[in-house]
Amino acid sequence: MSSGLPGPAPTERPTPEGRRNKQGIRIDPEVEAEPATRRAVISVLVEHEPGVLSKVSGLFSRRQFNIESLTVGPTENDSRARITVVTEESDPGIDQIEKQLRKQIPVISVKELPENAINRELALVKVEAENPDQVAAVAEMYDANTVDACPETVTVEITGSRQKIAAAVETFERFGVHEVTRTGTAALARGSESTTDDTTPQSTNQ
Amino acid sequence: MSERASTAPTDGATGEATPAEDEEPPRPRTGATSVVEALENAGVEYCFGVQGGAIMPVYDALYDSQAVRHVTMAHEQGAAHAADAYGIVSGEPGVCMATSGPGATNLVTGIADASMDSDPVVALTGQVPTEFVGNDAFQETDTTGVTAPITKTNYFASGADTVGDDVSEAFGLAAAGRPGPTLVDLPKDVTQDETDHEPGPPTTPDTYQVTERADPSAVREAADTIEAANKPLLLVGGGVIKGDASEEVRQFANTYDVPVTTTMPAVGAFPEDHELALEMAGMHGTGYANMAITHTDCLVAVGCRFDDRLTGGIETFAPDAEVVHVDIDPAEISKNVKADYPLVGDAATVVTQLDEAMRATPETKKWRATCQQWKSEYPMDYATPDDEPLKPQFVVEAFDEATEDDAIVTTGVGQHQMWAVQYWQYTEPRTWVSSHGLGTMGYGLPAAIGAKVAAPDTQVVSFEGDGSFLMTMQELSVAVRENLDITVVVLNNEHIGMVRQWQDAFYDRRRMASEYHWCPDFATLAEGFGAKGITVAEYDEVADAITEALEYDGPAVLDCYIDPEENVYPMVPSGGDNGQFALEEGHL
Numbered sequence: 001m002s003s004g005l006p007g008p009a010p011t012e013r014p015t016p017e018g019r020r021n022k023q024g025i026r027i028d029p030e031v032e033a034e035p036a037t038r039r040a041v042i043s044v045l046v047e048h049e050p051g052v053l054s055k056v057s058g059l060f061s062r063r064q065f066n067i068e069s070l071t072v073g074p075t076e077n078d079s080r081a082r083i084t085v086v087t088e089e090s091d092p093g094i095d096q097i098e099k100q101l102r103k104q105i106p107v108i109s110v111k112e113l114p115e116n117a118i119n120r121e122l123a124l125v126k127v128e129a130e131n132p133d134q135v136a137a138v139a140e141m142y143d144a145n146t147v148d149a150c151p152e153t154v155t156v157e158i159t160g161s162r163q164k165i166a167a168a169v170e171t172f173e174r175f176g177v178h179e180v181t182r183t184g185t186a187a188l189a190r191g192s193e194s195t196t197d198d199t200t201p202q203s204t205n206q
Numbered sequence: 207m208s209e210r211a212s213t214a215p216t217d218g219a220t221g222e223a224t225p226a227e228d229e230e231p232p233r234p235r236t237g238a239t240s241v242v243e244a245l246e247n248a249g250v251e252y253c254f255g256v257q258g259g260a261i262m263p264v265y266d267a268l269y270d271s272q273a274v275r276h277v278t279m280a281h282e283q284g285a286a287h288a289a290d291a292y293g294i295v296s297g298e299p300g301v302c303m304a305t306s307g308p309g310a311t312n313l314v315t316g317i318a319d320a321s322m323d324s325d326p327v328v329a330l331t332g333q334v335p336t337e338f339v340g341n342d343a344f345q346e347t348d349t350t351g352v353t354a355p356i357t358k359t360n361y362f363a364s365g366a367d368t369v370g371d372d373v374s375e376a377f378g379l380a381a382a383g384r385p386g387p388t389l390v391d392l393p394k395d396v397t398q399d400e401t402d403h404e405p406g407p408p409t410t411p412d413t414y415q416v417t418e419r420a421d422p423s424a425v426r427e428a429a430d431t432i433e434a435a436n437k438p439l440l441l442v443g444g445g446v447i448k449g450d451a452s453e454e455v456r457q458f459a460n461t462y463d464v465p466v467t468t469t470m471p472a473v474g475a476f477p478e479d480h481e482l483a484l485e486m487a488g489m490h491g492t493g494y495a496n497m498a499i500t501h502t503d504c505l506v507a508v509g510c511r512f513d514d515r516l517t518g519g520i521e522t523f524a525p526d527a528e529v530v531h532v533d534i535d536p537a538e539i540s541k542n543v544k545a546d547y548p549l550v551g552d553a554a555t556v557v558t559q560l561d562e563a564m565r566a567t568p569e570t571k572k573w574r575a576t577c578q579q580w581k582s583e584y585p586m587d588y589a590t591p592d593d594e595p596l597k598p599q600f601v602v603e604a605f606d607e608a609t610e611d612d613a614i615v616t617t618g619v620g621q622h623q624m625w626a627v628q629y630w631q632y633t634e635p636r637t638w639v640s641s642h643g644l645g646t647m648g649y650g651l652p653a654a655i656g657a658k659v660a661a662p663d664t665q666v667v668s669f670e671g672d673g674s675f676l677m678t679m680q681e682l683s684v685a686v687r688e689n690l691d692i693t694v695v696v697l698n699n700e701h702i703g704m705v706r707q708w709q710d711a712f713y714d715r716r717r718m719a720s721e722y723h724w725c726p727d728f729a730t731l732a733e734g735f736g737a738k739g740i741t742v743a744e745y746d747e748v749a750d751a752i753t754e755a756l757e758y759d760g761p762a763v764l765d766c767y768i769d770p771e772e773n774v775y776p777m778v779p780s781g782g783d784n785g786q787f788a789l790e791e792g793h794l
């Protein structure tokens with residue numbers, strides 16, 4: 001038989017006053033609130049080598065980070081690629097995303113871009129062509145180009161912010177939208193500011 | 207260890223070759239040659255593995271190496287665990303090798319284990335020739351895909367000219383900063399193709415830099431906080447062992463009168479017989495450690511990752527404490543517990559920085575007295591009634607007494623693991639070798655093999671559960687073949703006991719699939735393997751059996767029939783409040 005150990009029972013022990021929230025932050029238990037989430041655009045410069053994208057995207061699924069979009073493509077330097085990740089997380093979550101990304105060996109730089117950064121997305125929208133003139137008018141309103149047309153459908157290309165694309169798609173819906181494809185956000189820092197984090201050379205890379 | 211090229215005797219001390227009278231024409235230099243050279247450059251003396259088609263070129267090149275010896279394991283999981291334990295005990299990356307497909311997938315558990323515990327391991331896997339990759343060729347597995355989330359990084363070797371450097375980088379990265387496993391996948395054409403390239407020594411890529419020293423202003427603030435604390439507590443994590451910071455931590459605790467608790471991987475980092483030692487905290491930690499961690503006002507955590515087995519429910523973890531967190535991996539800072547004072551850097555360096563920054567000793571007399579009082583209130587006592595079966599705690603203590611202070615303990619996973627940590631007094635780093643983060647049953651015996659190979663002059667005792675032993679006992683064949691003088695102690699309760707304990711406490715004693723009803727006779731099995739087998743069931747047999755097992759020159763298995771109803775306490779149920787640890791089932 002297991003007799004257990006001697007000592008005061010749990011109910012006889014002093015207990016501390018304090019408490020932490022789920023993020024491990026000490027809080028006033030009376031005013032506990034979950035940290036709010038926000039949208040962050042993170043630019044990740046990586047070695048252009050096989051497997052990098054799966055390492056980065058695998059990290060997001062494994063650690064249950066939300067991704068709104070993830071784009072990847074070549075850069076000014078042939079040996080490097082840039083990944084732009086848009087995520088919706090709490091501040092501690094965004095901090096973790098950046099640190100975990102930096103731990104990936106092929107990752108060269110991780111930087112959250114400021115709100116004024118240039119964010120662009122491209123969408124192709126295949127619209128019902130019953131009223132081609134009206135479609136063209138809406139397209140013009142959103143600076144969209146008609147890239148393909150046939151008697152049944154017109155396909156337009158829209159470039160812009162996420163909101164602009166969402167608004168355009170919504171407007172086209174009144175004609176009937178057959179198909180939409182969107183690239184996700186690509187972003188660069190504004191002005192002379194660098195999109196690459198060169199202030200902390202991988203000192204945090206583990 | 208397998209002997210080949212036996213015409214070329216090695217110099218026993220250095221393993222360096224004396225000139226061989228080899229009449230054969232020189233063999234072509236291949237990618238495999240360069241893989242083996244990379245191992246030699248890294249100072250590898252031993253590797254653990256299992257042969258197979260896709261890795262044959264590497265083994266063939268190993269045939270000519272005088273420096274690297276290979277231990278042929280029974281199963282690749284055993285190879286990975288042996289390499290892991292070798293890494294823990296020696297501080298140098300352990301090496302395991304396997305063929306493609308099933309060889310590589312058999313390594314996976316061991317690699318995941320090393321990843322969770324930040325142990326330095328380099329895995330080399332064979333792969334089908336490049337031209338077949340992607341075709342579902344015989345024994346093809348996407349090894350880099352499978353192991354990406356459980357390695358620090360991995361490589362798919364792309365050519366004979368670069369494969370040696372891939373291996374050198376895998377070594378550099380496995381050991382650098384926060385250690386961990388790396389893997390190089392070696393397509394057969396890459397290792398077979400000829401190359402002139404000679405790989406360099408272990409290296410890390412330019413983009414990989416480790417912060418050694420913490421930001422001095424953060425150190426200043428942390429020191430101020432520690433000075434002002436009334437109830438400071440050092441929480442020592444596995445990083446203190448990996449970073450060889452035990453001495454610095456010991457000095458810091460002594461100088462500033464700060465009590466010390468450890469995580470499970472850090473057992474041995476601080477001597478458990480020290481008056482400031484509270485031993486291990488967490489799920490099965492001591493009552494006094496869990497009281498201290500619950501009531502501290504300043505938790506100085508060094509090299510730990512605040513795993514849930516340590517913290518219990520995060521809401522009630524050290525809820526009054528300001529947290530100073532020293533870690534070499536910035537991603538651990540504020541991952542689970544918010545660090546009020548984040549100190550990114552090497553454990554030994556940062557503890558020294560803290561020491562230099564301290565201007566006063568905190569007033570801890572009252573706090574230390576409280577901790578002492580908890581020690582007497584919550585002793586790790588157990589009774590040994592004559593009319594009941596053998597208590598496992600007794601066996602562990604008897605072994606501790608019978609062995610040297612620096613003896614190495616390895617374990618499987620379950621109740622026996624917890625008794626081995628609770629009732630053995632650890633006083634030196636790298637003497638406790640267990641599976642912490644992954645909790646891998648079957649770790650103990652292959653780990654004992656790796657530990658013994660790393661430290662041939664040190665006693666190695668492996669505590670096993672009957673269930674854990676059944677998972678990897680085939681490695682006994684390796685211990686016998688290599689004549690490794692290790693002692694396996696089966697704390698045999700004929701149950702997968704830890705599960706049975708949880709069922710009793712949380713599932714109304716519905717013992718589904720946790721009772722074996724029958725176990726093989728482990729002593730007879732041991733004899734069949736060519737090892738010594740001994741069975742004990744009575745208290746008065748224990749001492750002689752231990753002597754016999756320890757004196758036997760070679761692997762011995764001591765099968766101890768223990769009380770099948772014995773439970774592990776204290777216990778903080780999963781997600782529970784550390785301060786509310788249970789001392790008996792009624793508390794759960």
Ligand SMILES: Cc1ncc(C[n+]2csc(CCOP(=O)(O)OP(=O)(O)O)c2C)c(N)n1
Nearest residue numbers: 620621622645647671672673674702703704
């Ligand atoms: C590979 C693996 N499978 C399953 C488990 C779940 N598990 C944890 S402890 C345990 C029981 C272990 O039994 P035994 O080795 O006899 O140890 P005991 O608890 O009886 O001392 C099991 C099944 C595990 N930890 N590892």
Ligand SMILES: [Mg+2]
Nearest residue numbers: 671672701703
């Ligand atoms: Mg058992």
